[in-house]
Structures are given as C-alpha cells and as structure tokens.
Amino acid sequence: MRIAISAAGAGPDAPAEERFGRCAWFVIFDEHGNVQESIANTARSSAEGAGVKSTQLLLRNNIDVVLTGRVGPKAMHAMLNGGVVVYTGVAATVNETLEKYLNGQMKPLAVPNARQHAGDTRSERLAT
Incomplete structure (x- = not known):
C-alpha cells in the first residue's frame, strides 16, 4: 500500500497542505510509515483541472490512500x-x-468537501 500526503514541501518534516490539487508536493509512504519518495505536484499551476490532474499523477504512481484537507468534486x-x-x-x-x-x-x-474551482484565481489564493 502506498500513502500520499499533500504537502507544502518535500519530505516528512514539511508542513501538510489542506489543498489537494494545488499542493506543491505529495510525500509518499508505505503502509509501515516508511518514506518512499516525494513527488512534485506538476498539476498545481494548471489553469483548470488541477485536482483531476493531481489524481492522475497519483494513480500513475500507484497510490492507494491520500491524506489531505479539501478535495473538490x-x-x-x-x-x-x-x-x-x-x-x-x-x-x-x-x-x-x-x-x-x-x-x-x-x-x-466519501463525498467532496470543497467547491469546484476554476483555476488559481487571485480571490481563491486570498481565501486559502
């Protein structure tokens, strides 16, 4: 099992990040809590679809569990x-x-806990 945690930086000592699709990094652990790697979230600066693109990145890296704060629909x-x-x-x-x-x-x-976003707008950055 591979566990991904949304983070503001690489590594286990980095601050955890509430935002899923716009986090800077995903820190990956095995089921025993051993760090396996940190993956830069290349989807975070997407004009739209950052959450889905982040999910695709994690699926390509065989992630089974995601620990995060907010996830859109x-x-x-x-x-x-x-x-x-x-x-x-x-x-x-x-x-x-x-x-x-x-x-x-x-x-x-089991259900989204954030509204659908339309890119990384100024008002969205100020609200988070």
Missing part, C-alpha cells in the same frame, strides 16, 4: 473511480498527519 470522483481512498484532517506536518492516520484519527471522505 471532480478530483473526488476521479479518486473514487481509481480506487483511491481519501482521508481528511491533516495535521501541522506531514509526519504528524501520518501518525494521525496510522492511529485511526482521520476520517475517510
């Missing part, structure tokens, strides 16, 4: 169709988020 649909289980409720850092997950303190997400 299209990304959520793509992850569910791809067999990815999504958990919400990130902590301050990637390591702390992983610990929450491993201790059963994160909730699985």
Whole structure:
C-alpha cells in the first residue's frame, strides 16, 4: 500500500497542505510509515483541472490512500473511480498527519468537501 500526503514541501518534516490539487508536493509512504519518495505536484499551476490532474499523477504512481484537507468534486470522483481512498484532517506536518492516520484519527471522505474551482484565481489564493 502506498500513502500520499499533500504537502507544502518535500519530505516528512514539511508542513501538510489542506489543498489537494494545488499542493506543491505529495510525500509518499508505505503502509509501515516508511518514506518512499516525494513527488512534485506538476498539476498545481494548471489553469483548470488541477485536482483531476493531481489524481492522475497519483494513480500513475500507484497510490492507494491520500491524506489531505479539501478535495473538490471532480478530483473526488476521479479518486473514487481509481480506487483511491481519501482521508481528511491533516495535521501541522506531514509526519504528524501520518501518525494521525496510522492511529485511526482521520476520517475517510466519501463525498467532496470543497467547491469546484476554476483555476488559481487571485480571490481563491486570498481565501486559502
């Protein structure tokens, strides 16, 4: 099993990121909590479809579980169709988020918990 955590930086000590599609990095762990790699989220600067493109990136990297904060409808649909289980409720850092997950303190997400976005607009950046 491979677990991806949305992050503001590479590595387990980086701040965890609430935003799924616009996070800078995904830090990847195995089911035992061992760091495997950090993947730059090349979809984050997409004019539109960042969530779906981020999902495609994770599916290409055989991710089974995503730990994040907010997921929009299209990304959520793509992850569910791809067999990815999504958990919400990130902590301050990637390591702390992983610990929450491993201790059963994160909730699985079955429906989107963010509105659909249309690109990375100025008002959206100010709101997050």
